[in-house]
Amino acid sequence: MKQNFYSYKNTIVLIAICLATLMFSLEISSVPVILPTLEKLLNANLKDMQWIMNIYTIGCTTVLMAAGTLADRYGRKRILIITLTLFGISSLICGLAENIVLLIISRFFQGISGGAMLICQIATLSHQFQEGKERSKAFGIWGIILGVGLGFGPIIGGSIIAILSWKWVFLIHVPLAFLAIILVHFYVDESKDSDAKKIDIWGAITLSLSVFGLTYYITQGPDLGFSSPIALGIIITTIISFIIFIGVEKTNPYPMFNFSVFKIRNFSGAILGSIGMNFSFWPFIIYLPIYFQSYLEYDVVTVGLSLLAYTLPTLIIPPFAEYLTVKYRSGIVIPLGLFVIGLGFIVMRYGSIAEHASWLTMLPGSLLAGIGLGLTNTPVTNTTTGSVSSNRSGMASGIDMSARLITLSINIALMGYLLVEGIFSYLNTAFSKTIDSKILHSISEKIAAGNFSSLNRDFQELSLLNSSNAIFHKALAHGFEIILLYGGIGVWILALLSFILFNPKKRQNKL
Known part of the structure; x- marks a missing residue:
């Protein structure tokens, strides 16, 4: 009877943790689909859309390394409840925001609570499930839910906005957070670490x-x-x-980052894998909906369905990646995965500029990029923690997550800059440098955000030009060609560096 209650209790705990991880992952992959809608309804520009995504990842980075120490010192259950509460409140404010400034500020607090919530989830699972088989099963289910949130996020976001409104992409987390708080409060055991280190x-x-x-x-x-x-x-x-x-x-x-771990070649090679995954794949998911919605003129549900080819392989491929890692080792699989991501971007580049571009011309490259990420993700996680001694595994995991989020933030910004500059370069040539560069740059930013409707109204002198709308669309395609080349070639360089680090003449021992 006692054993049945213990099993029932742990099942409820796992449901609560999975609810939390579903919310965290959906805020990464579902929000990009609504960005073109926010541009229209809240008068957002491209920079606003970048900040809506970027500020979330910066918020996560801010607390990522400190959250584990806080949870160890003050109680993992207590900190998890606090972070769930803050996530629910910030999500409510996001959904009720009537202007872009409030939305960006509340997204920052959503990121802070989300990052801390993620670390507390892992700590809570580690304490609640201590038996080997049960622990592996719990973390396996948790990983699947994380993948489901990331993989199906685009279509979930698209469906919500089609049925309800963009606000519910955020508001949906309020009841989910409330339910998770109730379950955590009544079923999760409190745990602390008496030897918890000071917060850096x-x-x-x-x-x-x-x-x-x-x-x-x-x-x-x-x-x-x-x-x-x-x-x-x-x-x-x-x-x-x-x-x-x-x-x-x-x-x-008691540093967040002990730089001595970078002397371990396997660890450094895996961190380059973390950087490579977030160099192009996840930043590009911010801009891909703009291509589908503004260039191909798809509705939001079709955009969500089109993005499934990009995200679903990240959920399906990891078991195959684990098999390859056992057979060929991570030093081969991680660089291979990065190479496939880069190949996907190069193939997408040709698909984006095809004469009759559509989701079909983008499909092969999207699938390849998703397969590459699926090949890379699990081996990277296993290698960063497995290449160091057990007492350093928490710090190694924190460095891994920090590398991902920092790279994501920087490359969201870089891709946006390259997109605008690519559009500007095309327009500058198309209009034979007859328009003032400041006006042309403003037009480029509107095109990059997918805001075609206001161009002729805001810039009446362009309405006199024949086929100006066609030029704007071609300029957008040229901008995407630039960032796809950047993403593909950049990941290939990281794949090569990772391979070199993983495969020295003499293997390094663990520190």
């Missing part, structure tokens, strides 16, 4: 400032002027913050 506050602050500063410089640089005093002040502050971060981590007895 200065490390968290300086790293967050560095990431935010670089992202802000890339995103707002075109408006400020990259060489303007304000922009130069931002980038100098960013560099100083990063230097201080390195100094803090080297002198702190």
Whole structure:
């Protein structure tokens, strides 16, 4: 009887944790689908759309390494309930936001609570499920739900906005968070670590400032002027913050990042895999809906369905990746996965500029990119934690997640910059440099955001030009060609570097 109650209780705990991870993953993959709608309804521009996604990842990065220490010191159940509450409140504010500024601010707090919530989920599962077989099953189910959220997020987001409104992409988390809080409160056992280390506050602050500063410089640089005093002040502050971060981590007895782990070649090779996955695949999911909705003129549900080819392989391929890792080792599989992601982007590049472009011409490249990510993700996670001693596995996992989120933030900004510059370059040539560059840059940003409807109204001089709308669409395609080349070639370079690190002449021993 006692055993049955224990099994029932743990089943409820697993349901609560899976609800939390579903919310976290949906906020990454479902929100991109609604960005073109937000651009129209909230008068958002491309930079606003970048910040809606970027600020979430920056928020996650801010608390990622500190959350585990907080949970160990003050209780994993207590911190999990607090983070679930904050996630529900911030989601409510996101859904009720009537302007873009409030939405971006609330997304930041949603990211902070989401990042802390993710770490608490892992800590809670580790304590609640301690038997080998039961523990493996629990983490396996948790991983599947995480994959379902990421893989089906686009179609879930598209369906919600079609049936209800964009607000419910956020508001749906309010009842889910409330249910998860009730289940955690009544069924999760409290646990603490009496030997919990001190929080590396200065490390968290300086790293967050560095990431935010670089992202802000890339995103707002075109408006400020990259060489303007304000922009130069931002980038100098960013560099100083990063230097201080390195100094803090080297002198702190309990650092977030112990740089000695990078001497382990397998660890460094796997971290390059983390960077490679988030160099192009996840940043591009922010911009792919703009291509489908604005260039191909698909409705939001069709956009969501089209994105399934991009995300579903990330859910299906991981078991095959584990098999390949056992047979050929991660030093082969991770660089191979990165290479396939890059190949997918190159194939998508040709699909995006095809004469009769459609979801079918994008399908082969989308599938390849998703397969590549599926091949890379699980081996990266296993290798980062498995290549260090057990007492360092938590820190290794934190570095892995930080590398992913930092790379994601920076490349969302970089891809947006390259998209606008690619469009600007095409328009500048098409109009034979007859239009003022500031006006043309403003037009480029509107095109990059998919805002074709207001162009003739805002820039009446262009309405006199024949086939201007066709030029705008071709410019958008050219911009996407640029970022697809950037994503593909960049990942190939990282794949090569990862392969070199994984395959030295002499294998390194664990530290």
